[in-house]
Amino acid sequence: MGFYDLSKKERVQLVQAIESEILEDIHNGQKNAVLRYFSDEDTYIRKSGYLAIGKIHKSAKASTSTIINLLNTLLKSDLEKVRQTTINAAGELGKTNFEVVAHFFDKGLFDDHHSVRNAVIGSIKKMGEQNPEPVLNWAKKYLHHPDKEVRREICHGIELRGRKHPKDILPLLRALEHDGTARVKNTLIHVLGQIAYKKGCLETVVKDLNSWENKELVQKALDEIVDVHHRYRNFAVLTQKQAIDYIDKNYMG
Template sequence: MGFYDLSKTERLNVVAEINTNILNDLKEVQTENILTYFKDDDTYIRKSAYLSIGRIYGIHIGLRPQLINILEKLFLDADFKVRQTVINAAGEIGKSDFGSVKSFFDRGLFDEHHSPRNAVIGSIKKMGEVNPVPVLNWAKLYLHHEDKEIRREICHGIELRGRKHPNDILPLLQELQHDKTSRVRKTLVHVIGQIAYKKGCIEKVIEHLKCWENKELVADALEEIIDVHERYSDFSALNQEQARQYILDNFNSIHQ
């Protein structure tokens, strides 16, 4: 029976049990329960486990070195689900203490399996939203990596911070404007659209795009911004026509 086949009360009991068993593992310097949860086929069991790791790290300061050591050992596991969950756990820790888990992301970016690599993207998103300075400084190191997938993943990972604070990531996005790889370029245009539809954001994005050199990419980004205001019409500060008019009124070079 899957996690969400259980009643709400049963799910709460399972989460409490996971937390207790993980805490006991840490106190007894063992990994039996942690490993069992980290490799579970149920995504929500694994999620409950890595959220528990984050809570324990925040509360039990004395267990932090032991917790990091256990994550290091589990990160060597052959099961990609375990490595994926380690990265997600590191992401929970990195919301407040990125320095202690930075190495997991340095290695996770190059994992042989896509699931741990995707976990890196997800973790960058959630960490960058609440702990942007060290996370974005780290992301800058990989913006021009020789591997196009690394560049694409970094571009995608910093998106969430930009949805509320576009100015924080626009300088990083600007560094990718001349990337010649189609997948990177498409991700860049996508991210520009995603950070432009919330209240007060289109103004910042448009103003920043005015100084970009790659006019062809900028034109694609402007079209994406207009399209996003239609696709996300229930969540956008402006409707599509208002967004289109704002661009016409404030980005004169679109006519050139």
Template structure:
């Protein structure tokens, strides 16, 4: 039975049970119960487990060394769900203390399983939003890594910070403008679109794109931004027509270049 097959009272009871069990494992320096929850088929059970790790680490700093030791031991566990949940748990800690968990992400970027690498993206998103300075410094190290998937994951991972503080990530995105890999370029264009429809972000994105040299990727990005304002019309600050008018006035007219038909 899945977590959301339970009624509300049963769900609350289960959350308490998971928190108690995980705290007991940490105290006893054992991992049987942690492994059971970290490997559960239900993604919500795994989420409760890694959030429990984060809460314990934040509320009981004296327990953090034990927590990190346990997570280190599970970082190479033979079940990808366990490794995935380890990275999500490290992300909970990294929202406040990235230095203590940085090595988890150095390792997991190259995990053989996509679920673990996707957990890196998700964790970088939430850490970058709450604790941007060290996380973005770390991300910069991998912007030009030979592995295209690493570059793509980093590009995607820094997106969430850009939705509220585009000025923090636009210089990093600019470094990818001449990437030769289609998958990385698609992610770059996607991230620019995801940033630009948020409040107070379109102007900053457009101004920054004026400094880019790769006009082909800029055109793709502007097309994506216009499209996003239609796809997310219920959430965009501007409607599509307003976005088109803004881009026409503040990009195409200012650089004295005609947009493609």
């Protein structure tokens, strides 16, 4: 039976049981319950597992070093679901203390399985939103990595911070403007579109794009921004026409 096959009351009880069993594992130096929940086929069971790690860390029911040691062991698992959930758990810690978990993302970026690499992207998003300075500083060192997938994953991972604070990530995005790989360029264009439709964001993005050198890429990004204002018209501050008018008036390329 899946997580959402349970009633709300049963789900609450299950989440409490997962946290209790994982905490018991940690205190006893074991990992039987952790492995069971981290490897579960149900996404939401695994999510409850990594959120439990975050709660235990936040409440100081176990020391940071003890939790890190457990996660270090779990990251060596042969099961991709365990490694994926471990990365997500490290991301919960990284919301407040990135330095102690940075090595998980250094390793996870190069995992053989896409689900683990995707967990890195998701974790960068949630950590970057709440704890941007160390996360973005870490991301910078991978912007020119020889592996195009690493560059693409970093570009995608910093997106969420940019939706509210585009100025924080625009310098990192600009470092990719001459990237010759289509997947990286397409991701860059996508991210520029995603960070331009909330209040005050279009102005910040357009002002920055005025100083970019790759005018062909910028034009594609502006087209994406216009399209996003239509696709996300229920969430965008400006109408598509208002966005077009603003761009026509303020983009000097």
